[in-house]
Amino acid sequence: GHVEVYFPNSSVPPITLQPAEQVTYSRKTKETKIYTRKDSSLYHIWAQEKLLLSNCELTEVIEKLGAWYNVTMTCTNTSPTPVYMTLTVRAEPLKEILQTLKSIAPIDYRFNNDTVYIEHKPNS
Secondary structure (H helix, E strand, C coil), X not given: CCEEECCCCCCCCCEEECCCEEEEECCCCCCEEEEECCCHHHHHHHHXXXXXXEEEEHXXXXXXXXXXXXXXXXXXXXXXXXXXXXXXEXXXXXXXXHHHHHHHCCEXXXXXXXXXXXXXXXXX
């Protein structure tokens, strides 16, 4: 089957999603992105107000967190070796999640207006 997604009060046309696809929409930029899910069984928990990321590369984690919190998040540089992580996000504030990421991954972050900049910290 498929699902058609409408964006009321927006000039964004309806989007048809096929199985294993999901869409994110930025109210700020009015942009949509369609993603193909790697493991569809993990995403049903959105109805429980949880975001579950399983063995995702840090850049994907940042992208998903940006969509979850409806903020722009960007990496200013990347690690020479990919960093993978698994986490579940519930109703924690974004700053709390970022502090947790900072404690387990070699990153730092900063807020500038409505954007969160994530920077890889080289090993000292």
